[in-house]
Amino acid sequence: MSDTISYPLVKRLAAEAVGTAFLLATVIGSGIMGEALSGGNDGLALLANAIATGCMLVVLILIFGPVSGAHFNPAVTLVFALRKDIAPAPAVTYVAVQIVGGVVGVLIAHAMFDLTLIQSSARLRTGGGQWLAEAVATFGLLASILGCVRWRPDAVAYAVGLYITAGYWFTASTSFANPAVTIARTLTDTFAGISTAHAPAFIAAQLVGAAAAFQFFRWLFAPPAGSRGQI
Amino acid sequence: MSDTISYPLVKRLAAEAVGTAFLLATVIGSGIMGEALSGGNDGLALLANAIATGCMLVVLILIFGPVSGAHFNPAVTLVFALRKDIAPAPAVTYVAVQIVGGVVGVLIAHAMFDLTLIQSSARLRTGGGQWLAEAVATFGLLASILGCVRWRPDAVAYAVGLYITAGYWFTASTSFANPAVTIARTLTDTFAGISTAHAPAFIAAQLVGAAAAFQFFRWLFAPPAGSRGQI
Amino acid sequence: MSDTISYPLVKRLAAEAVGTAFLLATVIGSGIMGEALSGGNDGLALLANAIATGCMLVVLILIFGPVSGAHFNPAVTLVFALRKDIAPAPAVTYVAVQIVGGVVGVLIAHAMFDLTLIQSSARLRTGGGQWLAEAVATFGLLASILGCVRWRPDAVAYAVGLYITAGYWFTASTSFANPAVTIARTLTDTFAGISTAHAPAFIAAQLVGAAAAFQFFRWLFAPPAGSRGQI
């Protein structure tokens, strides 16, 4: 997930765009399929949605991680910028292509299911509980990433997939935990949608959670005084 | 998944045939069992179908990968042929035994469940959305394989299993993503079937998706100019 | 899974007994819980049963594999005896404690759920389709083990767990694939039971499948003539 690999920026941006598009196609597509087949049982639909999203995240991070870091998420890019793992200018371009890629992913999902390509979500997701949930969800997502980057880089892909599978269930908001995902999900009036009016507060909560994780783990993982670093 | 291991062709073909037979027995068998037990809830049937297929793919690639590359899929063999990882003549024999193995797998599933051995599917799967879905599904499958072959060869088996589990849900077509699987699935009038008339367009879309993945990842993963290759 | 570790036989037998007891407690216990909570939907009950059994197998093989080989299954012990990985005398004691351990596991499951400790199953599982299913299931189980022992010993535990999760769904018999499990399952009149009268044919089919896998993979994996062995 770090910025040390020297692919040219255009390839890194391509990796971020294609990866985020696949992520959103999965989030939206599996939500549509889940709702269509579950006979009104939203528990079953969410289970399909959670398993599909978690599985896909593992795969996308395995494929694109060594090229771009596989952020697919402005909150992740923000934290890597705070860590100086990515410079501000490429970080801004990362965020831009993540948003564009996410929107393209929604279009692909709608096209596959023969739905109107651009929709407007009527799904209400608001209130203090939801915002707390997004802050907690994003704190945990960054915890997964920062913890594995620190101790088990080979496990980042698995940890993120497992975390999001859990996140769909334990947070009241189903763990969007990603501003690009949140923006893209305003454009679908299906299972995974969110009303445009409710997106900004979600994004604010996500950034708060990400920043808190950055601070907490910077303190927690700092090498003990006098040590030469941890293995 | 590469062609560098020097088993004689007859063993490689045996591995492809047995592996593809097990894959199809799993796709068809778990579809039959899922539909039989789910009390009319197709969401639950598809969940069982997706989990069983994903788990089996991991296992089959672990077992047969070092012998034949564990393609089990003419679209995969095509891409490895384009990469010059397999010569044209053995590639053609791979495709032939994949098709035969897939048909045998269907027969085994039908025999286990005491059904007519050869059936004709009446299941309609057609239209632009379905074809786009198959192209996307196969692009993603090849992305999983090419990405892991490039960066994490030990993870290929896991990535393919996870990808297909997600694919059953996020694509409108449930991700056949495999011409041999498509042909075999015309021979069952059960949950996983597809009408013979609709198979050719599925296969065409799969080959388009596979070729696109080959082109995209050849460009994306090419070592940066002046580098001596990537670690 | 091999016999090269030099623990004394009493410890190896303890590992086989405790492991098989946990395996059966899981098979029976999760069947009881699944049926009790699924509101008559056997698909959901089988999904719980399959996931619980698969997860537990991974764990038990990780724990006990280095002590006893983690066979937990007379069909597996038979194949390792055919391979000369275990001598005939300890193999016989393995099978004996596997059977005893399996019965104890059933007792524990019944005790946990406040059921009569020893029961007699009325569940009919018979016919050519079921017997073919058991032969296929056991062939595949041994394929998973022999393939991973050959190429990826660290993955044996994961492969077996994933294989059995798939096996519950794709085989018409739900993949007992284990004579000790079959015997133990005659003693429970719950979801996972099998009538005593139908057990012998299951066991015969399992041994046929195991022997076929031994023969096939001995041929398939034999080093190419003139090679010094495969990496």
Add this chain to the structure above:
Amino acid sequence: MSDTISYPLVKRLAAEAVGTAFLLATVIGSGIMGEALSGGNDGLALLANAIATGCMLVVLILIFGPVSGAHFNPAVTLVFALRKDIAPAPAVTYVAVQIVGGVVGVLIAHAMFDLTLIQSSARLRTGGGQWLAEAVATFGLLASILGCVRWRPDAVAYAVGLYITAGYWFTASTSFANPAVTIARTLTDTFAGISTAHAPAFIAAQLVGAAAAFQFFRWLFAPPAGSRGQI
């Protein structure tokens, strides 16, 4: 999971507190969400609960294991104290922050779902079968940990997550297997709750199971006489 890493105690306690809070937020939160969405089907709710908890445990142990050992559980801390892997004084502080962290996790779950922050559970979980189940569940959890610490330290996180996913299904008590979790679960009148009056017997059974696992695996894993230790 051992005590050899030299982080200062305050950081180790922070890791235990945050990890246990996330664990409980997941157990309670996914129980609430599962029950809310499953339309009265408790099997589906428990499946969501089990998958979410198992996935989260993997992630939390990956993140916090190298800092504190990732016990999150007084029964685990007890066994590591018996093994002399942690001294008595820090062990007591571990248990204290695990309990506090667990309670905070319940509060967070309730806040996310807009529920009364502190509740009193009316859920009855008592009787010999339940107590046996908790002893078995905790024996198995410690078996997972001690087995992987002995043979496959990198797999501890995965083994614990898989074990608890199975445990929710095969034990009659759904495998609390953790005194801090038990105390915290008395404070929620939702799916995962337990009446306060029934908690002490659960905790006693858990400690019995943990102590039994310590004794059994100390004997089982002891190096064969005359050996210099096992690889």
